[in-house]
Amino acid sequence: MSMDFDLNADQAALESGIRSLTERYRGLPTPHEAGHFLSGEAIARELREAGYYDVARQEGMGPLESVLLVEAVAALPYAVEAAGSVLIAPLVSRDALPGPVAVCSDAGAAIRFLAEGGTLLVDAGHEVRIVDLAGVVPEPVDTPFAYPYARLPAAKHKGELFDLDPRKLRQYWQLGLAAEITGAMQAALDLTLEYVKQRKQFGRAIGSFQAVQHRLAESAMQVHSARMLTRAAAMSGSPLDCAMAASYAQEASMQVVYNTHQFHGAMGLTLEYPLHYWTQRLRALQGEAGGASAIAQGAAGLL
Amino acid sequence: MNFDWTSEHDAFRERVRDFLAAELPPDWEHESRLDNSSRYVYEFARTFCPRLAAAGLMVPHWPTAVGGGGLDAYHHWILNEEMWAAGEPRAYQYMNVNWIGPTILQYGTPGQIERHVGRIARGEAFWCQGFSEPNAGSDLAALRTRAVPSGNGWRINGSKIWTSGASFADTCFLLARTGDGKREITAFLLPMNTPGVEVRVVPGIMGQRSFHEVFLTDVDVDEGTVLGGVGQGWKVVGTVLHFERVGAPRYALSQRALMRAMEILRERGRFDDPVVRARAVRCRAAGEAARYNSLSVIDQRAKGRPPSAVTNLVRYSQVIGDRLVSEFLGEFLGDVLVANDEPLIAAAYKRTASSGIAGGSAEILLNAVTRDYLNLPRE
DSSP: OOOBOSOOHHHHHHHHHHHHHHGGGSSOOSSOOOOSOOBOHHHHHHHHHTTGGGGGGSTTOOHHHHHHHHHHHHTSSSBOOOHIIIIIHHHHOSSOOSSSEEEESOTTSOEETOOTTSEEEEEOSSSEEEEEOTTOOOEEEOOSSSSOEEEOOGGGTTOEEEOSOHHHHHHHHHHHHHHHHHHHHHHHHHHHHHHHHHOEETTEEGGGSHHHHHHHHHHHHHHHHHHHHHHHHHHHOOHHHHHHHHHHHHHHHHHHHHHHHHHHGGGGGSSSSTHHHHHHHHHHHHTGGGHHHHHHHHHGGGO | OBOOOOHHHHHHHHHHHHHHHHHSOTTHHHHHTTOTTSHHHHHHHHHHHHHHHHTTOSSTTSOGGGTOOOOOHHHHHHHHHHHHHTTOTTTTHHHIIIIIHHHHHHHOOHHHIIIIIHHHHTTOOOEEEEOOBTTBSSSGGGOOOEEEEETTEEEEEEEEESOTTTTTOSEEEEEEEOSSSTTOEEEEEEETTSTTEEEEEEOOSSOTTSEEEEEEEEEEEEGGGEESSTTOHHHHHHHHHHHHHTTSOTHHHHHHHHHHHHHHHHHTTGGGOHHHHHHHHHHHHHHHHHHHHHHHHHHHHHTTOOOOTHHHHHHHHHHHHHHHHHHHHHHHSHHHHHHTOOHHHHHHHHHHTTTTTTTSOHHHHHHHIIIIISOOOOO
């Protein structure tokens, strides 16, 4: 097969399927109750029921298709658990794992998407542990970040040993992060591009000022690059590529968060306006799995 | 979607590498200093390029009807990656392959194609690009070199600056004003031995003959030197810039230098430093982003699609990839750079100094991204 940067017919169909299923979730719910995050549970359920979360298990599909799904879902204002279920669960089981599927390196920390009835995978350094959350009620954490976070009851911290190379778990965690960050960055950037065309100061659209334009162009390059690296990593399956994609995306997200907020002014700091749904997620993901520097440093031996 | 090379592409890369291994002298790196603007590399290219052509590696991606091998655009890119990483032993003949030949093929008359394209395909032509002027750099359309009708042709007066490789060029791809409107510009294919053309070297930090001034005093040329029609120069420039901006795979040299830098740092025990390790991966990631981004443009070319707005964004990613490597070298191998005894590292460091300037400054690229890719309102 020749090098090809276009999606193939199946991938294009997957994207348009996700697009039409999530169409009504692109905007904010009405009425929109201002809060730190919008629960994506209903969307996850719909995607799961429609078979999208099994994409990696389908003939001829794999991590690339999973990454397309994670990226598309991350562009919604809702916090939808996808990376764990779509990219990581297939490492653990041939069948779907009870979702949401959360991943962490410290079972005692506040954990993203930790929920009753779901699954937790713990990167415990030299081993992987798994926690079945059936009948377990995690304690929700009140946080300004735009994801649901919760803590695991202490009795459950240990979980069970699972026969999986922790490096493999880390690799797919990184890949999922890269895809999720790319989707959220694109959405924050798109919202900002629309805003700077509308918002007028000094009698003109603020998007016509070169000081604003160049920074948005730089951000566009970074989002484009993060997407390329993520897709390349999904296709190669190389641990180095996954680490580079995650590290690059995490670093780029800092600039994208800063720029998109700067150009929204105080408007972006309100809970009524949707920018924070993406940027507060990006802020949460910035340090996950160790953060850009630790991930990069950890992968240097693979260069 | 697939980012893997085919076995045919891999075999082609091996062919290029084998050719380089056989043709480059053992002391190539020290003699050439990987400076494609030097007299040494120019003299080398005079025999190297015809041999490259004889081996079917000068224009492998051009149609067979014009002396090419009929291969896809990826072959061109593989060739460019290998040549650039080796310090560009084609000297400035890479420009012929990247944009001068294709632009003449697109806009040239049968006579111009006959005169120039065959020589390029045979590896015999040395060109320079007469675009920039003292008062027309980023604002290229402000150029003042003027051509006025004279006899059966044109009389050209003015001057060009920063012209790479002009010392050795036999022909100049020249832009001159043929009207008072800002974009009333015409492209000329000017023989450098025409009376009235004078060349002066401008010493620079990058390479021996990277920069020149070219003075044009009452230079008379015939009608057959006009490319693409009188007043059509700005349209011609659009084609040129698309091919030029995603033309030289700059990351190929800087990433090779990064790998060499890591070798040295490992030998010194410095690669245990977590800061060095993290920064090295960061450089690599930016280089890989530039590489994939560039390949996505090549994919468009391979599919025969028209140039798109993404070209400038892709070029900007090359600029940033080079900048990170340059900063890495400066911080962690400053002593090697000062000692100037590692040609690969020294050359990559020098080259990266121009990545954000050559072919249009990075800020001009960002303007173009803003306008054509993000569709923001004009200033």
